[in-house]
Amino acid sequence: MRYVGQPIDRLDGVAKTTGAARFSAEYPYPNLAYAALVHATIARGRITRIDTGTARKTPGVLAVITHGNAPEMKPAPKPNQFDMSTLAAATSVNYLNTDEVYWNGQPVAVVVAETLDVAREAAYLIEVEYAEYPAAVDFAAEEGNARPQKSTMLSEADGRKGDAEAALADAPFALDLRYTTAQVNHNAIEPHSTTAYWDGDHLILHEGSQNVAWVRDHLAIRFDLPKQNVRVISPFVGGAFGGKSFVWPGTVLTALAAKVTGRPVRMMLTREGVFRTVGGRTPSIQRVAIGAQLDGSMTALIHTSVCQVGRTGGWSEQVTSVSRHLYDAANIQVQQNLVGMDLLANTIMRAPGESIGSFALEATVDELAYELGLDPIELRARNEPARNPLDGKAFSHRLLMECFEEGAKEFGWAGRPQEPGSMRDGRWLIGMGVAAAYHPAWRFPANLTVRLSDDGTVLIRCGLHEMGMGSATAVSQIAADALCVPMAAVTVAYGDTALPDTTTAGASSQTASVTASLLAACAKLDRAVFTLARKTPGSPLRGLRRADVTARDGGLYNGSRGESYHDILRRAGRASVEARVGADTRLGEIADQVRSMSKFLLDRRRWVKAACGAQFCEVLVDSDTGETRISRWLGVFDVGRVVNAKTAASQLRGGIVMGIGLALTEETLVDPRNGRIVNASLSEYHVPVHADIPVIDVRYLDDPDPTMPLGVVGIGEVGVTGVAGAVANAVFHATGKRIRDLPITLDKLL
Numbered sequence: 001m002r003y004v005g006q007p008i009d010r011l012d013g014v015a016k017t018t019g020a021a022r023f024s025a026e027y028p029y030p031n032l033a034y035a036a037l038v039h040a041t042i043a044r045g046r047i048t049r050i051d052t053g054t055a056r057k058t059p060g061v062l063a064v065i066t067h068g069n070a071p072e073m074k075p076a077p078k079p080n081q082f083d084m085s086t087l088a089a090a091t092s093v094n095y096l097n098t099d100e101v102y103w104n105g106q107p108v109a110v111v112v113a114e115t116l117d118v119a120r121e122a123a124y125l126i127e128v129e130y131a132e133y134p135a136a137v138d139f140a141a142e143e144g145n146a147r148p149q150k151s152t153m154l155s156e157a158d159g160r161k162g163d164a165e166a167a168l169a170d171a172p173f174a175l176d177l178r179y180t181t182a183q184v185n186h187n188a189i190e191p192h193s194t195t196a197y198w199d200g201d202h203l204i205l206h207e208g209s210q211n212v213a214w215v216r217d218h219l220a221i222r223f224d225l226p227k228q229n230v231r232v233i234s235p236f237v238g239g240a241f242g243g244k245s246f247v248w249p250g251t252v253l254t255a256l257a258a259k260v261t262g263r264p265v266r267m268m269l270t271r272e273g274v275f276r277t278v279g280g281r282t283p284s285i286q287r288v289a290i291g292a293q294l295d296g297s298m299t300a301l302i303h304t305s306v307c308q309v310g311r312t313g314g315w316s317e318q319v320t321s322v323s324r325h326l327y328d329a330a331n332i333q334v335q336q337n338l339v340g341m342d343l344l345a346n347t348i349m350r351a352p353g354e355s356i357g358s359f360a361l362e363a364t365v366d367e368l369a370y371e372l373g374l375d376p377i378e379l380r381a382r383n384e385p386a387r388n389p390l391d392g393k394a395f396s397h398r399l400l401m402e403c404f405e406e407g408a409k410e411f412g413w414a415g416r417p418q419e420p421g422s423m424r425d426g427r428w429l430i431g432m433g434v435a436a437a438y439h440p441a442w443r444f445p446a447n448l449t450v451r452l453s454d455d456g457t458v459l460i461r462c463g464l465h466e467m468g469m470g471s472a473t474a475v476s477q478i479a480a481d482a483l484c485v486p487m488a489a490v491t492v493a494y495g496d497t498a499l500p501d502t503t504t505a506g507a508s509s510q511t512a513s514v515t516a517s518l519l520a521a522c523a524k525l526d527r528a529v530f531t532l533a534r535k536t537p538g539s540p541l542r543g544l545r546r547a548d549v550t551a552r553d554g555g556l557y558n559g560s561r562g563e564s565y566h567d568i569l570r571r572a573g574r575a576s577v578e579a580r581v582g583a584d585t586r587l588g589e590i591a592d593q594v595r596s597m598s599k600f601l602l603d604r605r606r607w608v609k610a611a612c613g614a615q616f617c618e619v620l621v622d623s624d625t626g627e628t629r630i631s632r633w634l635g636v637f638d639v640g641r642v643v644n645a646k647t648a649a650s651q652l653r654g655g656i657v658m659g660i661g662l663a664l665t666e667e668t669l670v671d672p673r674n675g676r677i678v679n680a681s682l683s684e685y686h687v688p689v690h691a692d693i694p695v696i697d698v699r700y701l702d703d704p705d706p707t708m709p710l711g712v713v714g715i716g717e718v719g720v721t722g723v724a725g726a727v728a729n730a731v732f733h734a735t736g737k738r739i740r741d742l743p744i745t746l747d748k749l750l
């Protein structure tokens with residue numbers, strides 16, 4: 001392969017760095033109006049009065065929409081795991097079609113005005129009165145009301161091998177620990193924004209999205225339109241991380257505002273607006289208990305969790321999933337619980353489940369290593385399974401211990417004294433920590449077309465999403481290699497529902513999903529072009545068999561006999577040849593879905609597939625103030641085949657940065673009296689900035705997974721897993737203090 005594996009610059013890099021890339025709030029429209037939201041200030045209740053008089057009289061205001069005057073919308077469909085598009089609704093609330101309030105921050109009015117400033121100013125002038133109902137908003141206080149989570153096709157909520165409680169009670173060494181992690185919220189560089197307009201009964205939307213087909217399908221339902229009447233355009237997305245997977249109120253209400261005013265309308269959420277109307281990562285309470293023999297072999301592993309969901313919706317996370325896969329314990333029990341809260345629906349955020357689950361598990365494993373006087377990597381090696389520990393399924397591929405070995409060598413792990421508090425540089429206590437990273441590999445159906453034109457260029461049309469990770473670049477590399485054409489000849493059209501529905505940019509699945517279809521389409525195209533060549537009179541390939549012909553240098557050849565694609569198509573009098581993967585009729589779509597779902601389930605019965613890795617971290621802790629700085633980071637990953645060495649490293653690095661935020665600074669504070677997020681801004685919610693992040697050394701073993709398309713395993717999420725565990729373990733090594741509650745802020749170290 002010529003291009004796959006190379007550190008190729010992103011094709012959209014220049015457009016993005018020069019400002020030429022157009023994001024959803026940057027499309028110019030004549031006569032554009034602006035919309036702003038008014039948020040409820042109670043957790044639960046009913047609106048008894050809304051005074052919009054002053055707002056409506058403000059010069060420049062075009063409309064004030066409330067439940068009193070909003071046009072009727074259809075309710076969100078009931079979520080059904082067999083029809084993925086029903087999962088698109090972030091909440092079940094029919095916004096502005098009800099006087100009920102379900103969370104503090106729910107939109108209760110929309111102001112549309114000639115300018116952004118007038119819309120936002122007038123929104124402040126609206127007065128709302130409520131009848132308040134009792135509400136459950138304090139997660140810590142609701143722990144006792146948690147109920148067992150139900151398993152779905154996408155997430156198993158419990159599992160058991162042997163009798164872990166009994167084995168724990170009998171174990172010569174046992175730890176039984178409680179961990180908590182804070183709610184954290186989405187803060188992508190691009191806050192959620194929508195530009196919407198109606199062209200008769202067609203709705204056109206510019207929206208940064210991880211799943212344009214979901215946005216289209218959902219809006220078609222809400223506005224009672226055939227789905228071909230809705231078009232969602234989303235070529236650039238300024239970061240998403242799960243926060244732009246589902247359809248949040250701003251999107252629906254911008255379309256509504258455009259309908260009411262008959263104008264193109266733009267809504268740009270403020271940073272506060274994102275906190276109030278886009279869900280975050282659930283807080284968690286976790287129990288991890290491990291029993292072990294003197295030699296470190298685990299006899300019992302118990303991992304349970306309590307998370308929250310909103311009463312109107314929310315993703316159920318697979319917090320304990322890492323404990324199904326990482327350690328060869330003789331007895332295992334995992335079990336997840338949920339408590340319903342009168343808060344905004346929580347949502348997925350980079351490695352939902354594994355990011356916080358791996359914190360609790362990996363901190364406990366480290367603690368056990370110290371109890372036993374073993375090196376934490378040696379303890380892991382002694383419990384490395386040959387097959388999936390919970391159910392004995394085969395791993396498709398797993399180089400976890402190889403990651404630890406390479407990392408230990410590169411990081412200088414062996415030279416460190418194991419005694420906590422034994423390394424110091426002046427005021428700074430120095431600590432080193434390690435943890436395993438782990439994230440399952442997913443693949444979903446993807447439709448696309450590949451077209452070869454008589455000028456030798458290749459156009460790939462697919463509704464994939466470019467959130468900043470270099471998706472189109474990777475796809476171009478793969479297609480150029482598959483068709484043996486120069487990368488410069490390949491163009492990818494993406495981020496638009498006018499293209500074939502591809503797949504979600506989530507669950508680290510997009511590249512693997514698209515690759516499978518892309519390779520199939522390229523093979524189809526190759527056959528079609530060859531057939532054309534061998535049948536065309538005068539063709540140098542006439543009468544040959546495909547096996548006698550090689551694709552190279554943008555054409556088909558048998559030794560020196562053959563010709564370029566350009567000449568093949570010209571000779572045959574064809575402007576282009578196209579191959580399609582995926583149905584283009586509704587019936588065909590359903591057949592495709594059934595086929596791919598049965599393949600998917602069969603595959604999951606046979607294999608456990610995942611990306612994994614080893615996170616190495618060095619921290620400095622100020623012995624007087626408790627301030628923690630990350631001074632060195634190394635991550636070594638097994639992510640199957642690496643398609644682009646440069647963008648892959650960026651993905652993994654970005655995950656690690658997000659994990660450092662989760663470990664040290666990020667914490668959404670919810671007022672326990674009224675469910676209001678009190679730090680809904682970047683000045684009071686601390687994401688890591690450049691000064692917080694050292695050089696991050698990322699390596700990967702680049703070993704293709706034999707069961708995945710081209711050997712590709714997802715890389716978007718594994719980088720964040722294990723990070724908080726590695727930080728907590730390093731903090732212990734520096735200070736001798738075990739902090740089991742995230743984030744590890746300095747007050748906890750004093």
Ligand code: MOS
Nearest residue numbers: 241242350506507
């Ligand atoms: Mo990811 S949290 O599946 O965008």
